[in-house]
Amino acid sequence: MLDSRPTTPADLLVRGAHVLDPRAGIDAPLDVLVRGGEIAAIGASLEAPDVEVVEAAGKHLFPGFVDSHVHLRTPGQEHEEDLDSGTRAAAAGGYVTVVGMPNTDPAVDSAPVLLSLREQARREARVPVGFLASVTRGLGGEALTEMAELRDAGALGFTDDGKPVHRAGILRKALQYQRLAGGVLCLHEEDPTLSGRGVMHEGAVSARLGLAGIPSVSESTLIARDAALAGYEDGRIHIQHLSARESVEAVAAAKARGVRITAEVSPHHLALTDRELLQDLDTRLKMNPPLRDEADRQALVDGLRDGTIDCIATDHAPHAREEKEMPFEEAPMGTTGLETAFAAVYTELVIPGVLPLALVVERMSGGAAVLDLPLPAIAVGRGANFCLVDLSSEWEVGEHGYESRSDNCCFAGRKLRGRVVATVAAGGLAYRERTLAVVV
Amino acid sequence: MRHLLSIEDLDRATMERILDRAKSFTEVSEREIKKVPALRGRRVLNLFWEASTRTRSSFELAAKALSADVVNLSSSGSAIEKGESLKDTVQTLSAYRPDLIVIRSPHVGAAHLVARWTDAGVVNAGDGKHEHPTQALLDVYALRDRIGSLDGANVWIVGDVLHSRVARSNIHAFTAMGATVTVCGPPTLIPRGMESLGCEVEFSLDRLQEADVVYALRMQNERMTDSFVPSIREYVARYQVDGRRLGSRQVLMHPGPVNRGVELAAEVIDSPQAIIGQQVAAGVVVRMAVLYELLAGRGAENPSPPTQPKAATPVPA
Numbered sequence: 001m002l003d004s005r006p007t008t009p010a011d012l013l014v015r016g017a018h019v020l021d022p023r024a025g026i027d028a029p030l031d032v033l034v035r036g037g038e039i040a041a042i043g044a045s046l047e048a049p050d051v052e053v054v055e056a057a058g059k060h061l062f063p064g065f066v067d068s069h070v071h072l073r074t075p076g077q078e079h080e081e082d083l084d085s086g087t088r089a090a091a092a093g094g095y096v097t098v099v100g101m102p103n104t105d106p107a108v109d110s111a112p113v114l115l116s117l118r119e120q121a122r123r124e125a126r127v128p129v130g131f132l133a134s135v136t137r138g139l140g141g142e143a144l145t146e147m148a149e150l151r152d153a154g155a156l157g158f159t160d161d162g163k164p165v166h167r168a169g170i171l172r173k174a175l176q177y178q179r180l181a182g183g184v185l186c187l188h189e190e191d192p193t194l195s196g197r198g199v200m201h202e203g204a205v206s207a208r209l210g211l212a213g214i215p216s217v218s219e220s221t222l223i224a225r226d227a228a229l230a231g232y233e234d235g236r237i238h239i240q241h242l243s244a245r246e247s248v249e250a251v252a253a254a255k256a257r258g259v260r261i262t263a264e265v266s267p268h269h270l271a272l273t274d275r276e277l278l279q280d281l282d283t284r285l286k287m288n289p290p291l292r293d294e295a296d297r298q299a300l301v302d303g304l305r306d307g308t309i310d311c312i313a314t315d316h317a318p319h320a321r322e323e324k325e326m327p328f329e330e331a332p333m334g335t336t337g338l339e340t341a342f343a344a345v346y347t348e349l350v351i352p353g354v355l356p357l358a359l360v361v362e363r364m365s366g367g368a369a370v371l372d373l374p375l376p377a378i379a380v381g382r383g384a385n386f387c388l389v390d391l392s393s394e395w396e397v398g399e400h401g402y403e404s405r406s407d408n409c410c411f412a413g414r415k416l417r418g419r420v421v422a423t424v425a426a427g428g429l430a431y432r433e434r435t436l437a438v439v440v
Numbered sequence: 441m442r443h444l445l446s447i448e449d450l451d452r453a454t455m456e457r458i459l460d461r462a463k464s465f466t467e468v469s470e471r472e473i474k475k476v477p478a479l480r481g482r483r484v485l486n487l488f489w490e491a492s493t494r495t496r497s498s499f500e501l502a503a504k505a506l507s508a509d510v511v512n513l514s515s516s517g518s519a520i521e522k523g524e525s526l527k528d529t530v531q532t533l534s535a536y537r538p539d540l541i542v543i544r545s546p547h548v549g550a551a552h553l554v555a556r557w558t559d560a561g562v563v564n565a566g567d568g569k570h571e572h573p574t575q576a577l578l579d580v581y582a583l584r585d586r587i588g589s590l591d592g593a594n595v596w597i598v599g600d601v602l603h604s605r606v607a608r609s610n611i612h613a614f615t616a617m618g619a620t621v622t623v624c625g626p627p628t629l630i631p632r633g634m635e636s637l638g639c640e641v642e643f644s645l646d647r648l649q650e651a652d653v654v655y656a657l658r659m660q661n662e663r664m665t666d667s668f669v670p671s672i673r674e675y676v677a678r679y680q681v682d683g684r685r686l687g688s689r690q691v692l693m694h695p696g697p698v699n700r701g702v703e704l705a706a707e708v709i710d711s712p713q714a715i716i717g718q719q720v721a722a723g724v725v726v727r728m729a730v731l732y733e734l735l736a737g738r739g740a741e742n743p744s745p746p747t748q749p750k751a752a753t754p755v756p757a
Contacts, residue, residue: 204633210569210608211548213632280556281549325527327547329568 001154002097002128002373003121004087007428009037010384013048016057017388021378022358023063032061034384037427042380054422056388063376064096064385064425068186068264068367069161069240069313070338072098072129075117076105081318081405086338087126089316089404091431093338094387094420096127096376097368098316102134103162109134109145111153118154127425130156130373132186135174141166144174147181156371159186161240162288164222166192171226175235184262184371186238187226189247190289194218199329201243201274201292209277211329214290220246227254227261238370239263241315243289245299252308262370264313265300267341268410271348273297283324283331284410287317304363305355311366314341318406335410339402342389344411346418384424393419441737443562444730445551447573447609452616459581461737462722462729468505469724479506482539482735487529487554488565489515489545494696495565495574498723499542502731505724508539526550527557534558539735543567561734572605575695576613578726579606582719583653584617586691591618594650597639598679599657599703602629602668606695607657611637622651625679628668644678648685655693656681659703672702683707691715 012034019030019042031046032039067090073081081089090098100117102108108117114133121129133155137143139162147158158174165171165187174185195218200206202213223239227250230237239251242265251263274291276282285291303309317334324331337344342364349355368375376385397411423431441454450458468476484503488496496512503510515521519529530541534557541558543551544565551564566572583590595614601607601623611621615638622640623630635641648654659675669675682705686692692704692714700706708714 202632204636207631207633208608208637209548210571210605215632280552322525325525327526327545327553327568328549329547 001156002130003118004125004128004426005123007426007430009427010034010424010429011036011051012054012424012429013046013051014054014056014061014388015046016055017059017061019061019378020358020361021063022362023375024377024379026378027358029057032378032386034424037384039378039380039382039384042378054388058390058392059421060389060391061378061386062094062361062389063365063378064387064423065094065342065364066366066368066373066376067095067098067314067316067338067341068238068311068370070098070100070316071103071318071334072100073318074104074120075113079405080320083121083124083129084126085403085405086316086318087124087129088431089336089338089402091126091423091425092403092420093341094389094423095338096385096387096423096425096430097130097373098127098338099130099132099156099367099371101159101161102132103139103160107134107139108132109137109139111146111149114150114153114155126430127423130371132157132159132161134158135160135165135185136170139163141170144170144177147174147177147183151181151183155183156373157184157186157238159188159240161186161188164188164190164192168225168229172229172233175229175233178235184236184238186240188240189219189222189226191218191222194221199286199290200277201290203274203293205274205277209281214288216244216246216292216296219244219289220250223247223250227251227259230261231257231259234260236260241266241269241289241313242300242303242309243269243292243296245296248299248303248308252303255308262310263303263308264311264367264370265304265309266313266315267337267344268335269300270297270304270312271344272410281328283326283328284335284408284412286328286331286333287315287335287410288333301349301354305359310363310370312341312345312360312363313367314338318404319408320406321408324408334408336402336404336406336408339404340397340409340411340416342420343416343418346391347416351417384427386424387420388422389418390421391418393417393421395419441733443555444573444734445555445562445564446571447576447612450573450616455577455580455613455616458577458729458733459584459726461732462581462725465725465728468728474505475507476505477507478732479503479508479735482508483537484508484510484540484542484731485533485538485560486510486512487541487543488512489520489543489550490566492544492566494720494723495544499565499727501724502727506728506731508731508735526553530554530557534560540731563730563734566605569603569605569608571609573609574727574730575606576609577730578722579610579655579693579695579719580613580617581722581726582715583691583693585718585722586715587652589618590614593619593652595619595621595653595655596648596651597621597623597655597657598645598681599625600629600659600668601625601634601657602631603660604657608637610655611639615639624648626669626675645685649687651690653691653693654681654686656703658695658697659699676702679703680705681708683711686711686713688713693719696720
């Protein structure tokens with residue numbers, strides 16, 4: 001169900017990197033030998049005279065990241081992103097698998113659209129890509145898609161992301177039908193009657209700026225409703241991009257009741273608050289759900305730490321420059337995130353001691369478990385899926401210089417540490433920073 | 441001072457300098473030839489991307505009274521209608537080397553964006569529901585004229601605070617000038633978190649008698665259709681400032697245009713307590729002072745003491 005273009009299986013000896021795989025219990029400087037795209041050996045002072053050697057002392061080697069939520073804008077909005085540029089951005093961010101959302105043009109709501117997209121991924125994608133199909137036809141919220149056929153065609157699950165499944169009766173039917181079709185229902189939770197024309201978090205900052213607010217309860221009330229439905233139908237749901245304290249509480253309460261529910265959070269919601277908007281109303285900081293206040297941010301960090309939130313997902317949402325160079329209320333929602341995700345969380349939460357590095361590394365690939373995908377692991381015999389990161393490397397996130405086709409990154413102007421220098425995905429070298437020394 | 445984007449950027453001393461200069465300009469409006477050459481040869485572009493009577497005409501009159509060359513543009517009939525973006529419009533017009541751009545926009549932050557895209561000075565003439573700094577200045581001017589100092593004055597701002605840029609700017613301006621501000625209106629029209637702007641929040645007029653100044657806001661008809669209030673009738677019953685509610689020692693203000701019989705009863709509009717006309721009149725001189733501050737006052741960081749406004753008269757013979 002994952003697709004990528006054919007790659008040359010890597011033969012590589014990564015020497016001296018600090019290998020950290022929390023699930024495998026590895027946390028030590030080790031050599032990792034890759035042969036034919038598989039991890040052939042892990043140990044001290046490995047020798048392999050016939051392969052490329054990457055001198056990686058001082059760098060860290062993590063299981064590759066998995067993003068359960070990206071917008072690759074294909075088909076239909078290729079001026080913002082396409083499968084090639086989007087997966088290049090993913091590889092540059094240390095990702096070995098990304099999952100594309102179906103709110104494209106046309107929407108991924110039928111097997112033919114999905115199959116053609118998968119075929120395109122087999123030609124273009126630099127790292128394996130999976131796709132979610134929409135819950136309702138044309139994301140219209142009215143009629144279910146042919147979920148069973150879509151699953152047969154390779155849909156990892158279903159979502160109307162960008163919009164909620166507003167009608168409870170439709171979501172209930174999707175949950176019932178899930179028994180036949182399988183696949184997780186991934187939910188963008190927002191009550192449109194509460195969000196109204198809101199463009200940012202409702203609170204002191206929106207009051208000051210005179211901007212229409214999106215209240216926290218717009219998200220949390222729908223989570224509570226959908227958790228109740230999932231519990232009633234014994235369905236499986238995944239809550240996308242949590243943003244509010246009340247939402248974390250709603251997910252925790254549902255988990256405590258035994259509802260089969262998982263949740264994700266984005267790096268920007270973990271690192272930033274709506275106060276950033278007081279600087280100059282940068283439209284790169286406009287996204288849905290919006291950046292909320294400090295209490296919300298703290299609750300998200302706590303939820304990630306205690307396992308209420310299962311994974312970090314970027315909600316990578318590219319937009320063309322001219323679309324974002326607008327007054328704040330007119331600009332579209334969304335920020336790119338693939339190339340800054342790890343560094344943002346590392347810089348804002350690990351370096352200050354708020355979250356342990358191992359927990360962040362584990363949550364960066366937690367999306368795999370949510371979507372029943374194999375978890376990348378640093379283990380002999382497993383396919384090589386890892387990234388090499390220089391935790392001391394600092395750079396200023398800029399206006400330009402992204403692998404993504406778009407540059408609407410909400411971290412622009414910030415200095416981040418923890419740069420990905422190489423990524424091996426599905427056994428092939430998917431990304432290598434130009435400066436990374438390779439001794440042949 | 442290069443731009444006037446937000447009233448929050450002005451401290452009390454700067455506001456007083458501008459208002460004292462405005463006072464000195466009243467003499468110009470009383471001349472037979474209402475013109476002085478202070479800004480001769482300067483170019484001012486008025487971009488009004490939203491309907492306006494008072495603000496637009498007073499900015500134009502202010503610029504002309506100072507002998508600046510003025511071009512007025514509105515969104516209808518301009519390239520905006522052809523789909524030109526704000527950025528391209530501003531950069532195009534900047535090629536004409538304006539000294540100042542005055543911008544009214546339905547969008548929050550528009551003036552800040554314009555300032556980023558042009559070398560000209562920028563005046564925010566209203567950006568969405570965010571700010572309207574020259575309105576705040578002229579309101580302080582008119583109020584000072586009536587009551588002297590604002591220090592210790594108790595100002596109530598009554599009505600649709602949610603959709604009002606005037607409320608936001610005036611809270612800052614009145615507070616900076618030493619007044620205390622209470623906002624009052626239906627809970628549906630007071631934004632959550634409003635008290636963080638440093639004002640009190642009330643949902644009824646029961647304590648209106650405590651106010652020295654009652655500042656009523658325009659109640660727009662479309663708010664009814666959005667269910668912010670159930671009916672004009674109920675709004676009027678609860679929030680209209682009328683002869684019964686307005687005390688004889690209270691001052692009544694309104695930014696205009698007034699909906700007679702909605703937020704204000706006819707008898708108070710025409711009462712001696714009302715200074716609505718003075719607010720409008722203050723518009724020209726205050727905007728003259730703002731234009732002068734930005735175009736001629738640059739680098740003049742040594743304002744004359746406020747006690748000697750005449751000495752600050754910047755008008756060359």
